[in-house]
Amino acid sequence: MLAIDVVATMFLAAGAFFMITGTIGLLKFPDFYTRMHATGKCDTLGQILIIVGCMIYEGFSLITIKLLLVSAFYLLAGPAGGHALMKAAYVTGLPVWKKGDKRM
Amino acid sequence: MIITFLVVGIIIASTILVCSYRAIYGPGTFNRIVAANVIGTKAIVLLIVVGYIIERPQFIDIALMYAVIAFMGTIIIAKYVERGELCSR
Numbered sequence: 001m002l003a004i005d006v007v008a009t010m011f012l013a014a015g016a017f018f019m020i021t022g023t024i025g026l027l028k029f030p031d032f033y034t035r036m037h038a039t040g041k042c043d044t045l046g047q048i049l050i051i052v053g054c055m056i057y058e059g060f061s062l063i064t065i066k067l068l069l070v071s072a073f074y075l076l077a078g079p080a081g082g083h084a085l086m087k088a089a090y091v092t093g094l095p096v097w098k099k100g101d102k103r104m
Numbered sequence: 105m106i107i108t109f110l111v112v113g114i115i116i117a118s119t120i121l122v123c124s125y126r127a128i129y130g131p132g133t134f135n136r137i138v139a140a141n142v143i144g145t146k147a148i149v150l151l152i153v154v155g156y157i158i159e160r161p162q163f164i165d166i167a168l169m170y171a172v173i174a175f176m177g178t179i180i181i182a183k184y185v186e187r188g189e190l191c192s193r
Contacts, residue, residue: 009108016115019146023119026126026142032134035126039138043145050112050149054156057105066164070148073171081141081178088186089134104131 011053018046031097040082144174
């Protein structure tokens with residue numbers, strides 16, 4: 001393997017790790033807000049790491065610019081969508097989990 | 105290098121399968137919306153990785169369009185649940 005392949009593999013592995021972490025948070029956390037806290041950050045970071053790994057593997061071409069476009073768009077769109085969803089839940093009156101409550 | 109992309113693709117596909125538990129059984133509307141949002145995010149990455157597995161990176165155009173459509177769907181569903189209507193007079 002070349003050195004570039006090793007670096008790309010490290011980025012892909014880090015992205016897969018963050019994806020798995022976000023999924024565990026989505027399943028195990030007790031509340032809607034805490035689940036949103038887990039997925040909103042881990043998914044963004046995991047996706048950007050995997051795309052950066054693909055960019056390093058690809059080299060410099062048109063596809064690299066497209067990958068950069070996907071990554072930049074999601075860096076703007078993912079937190080904006082998460083914020084809209086969180087505000088919708090808070091305005092609607094979804095109860096907030098406190099320590100000692102039951103899972104919901 | 106194909107092996108690496110294959111392993112990452114299998115990991116992402118299995119996490120999508122696990123996330124669909126929250127989309128099916130999750131209590132309430134919002135947990136299901138969050139699960140659908142997460143599945144959409146992971147599907148974008150899965151499209152890119154599959155494009156490298158079968159050595160046809162033109163799948164990135166489909167991934168870009170899918171990102172735009174998933175973002176619009178999330179915003180529209182959030183606004184609809186918040187207000188009870190889509191277009192205010």
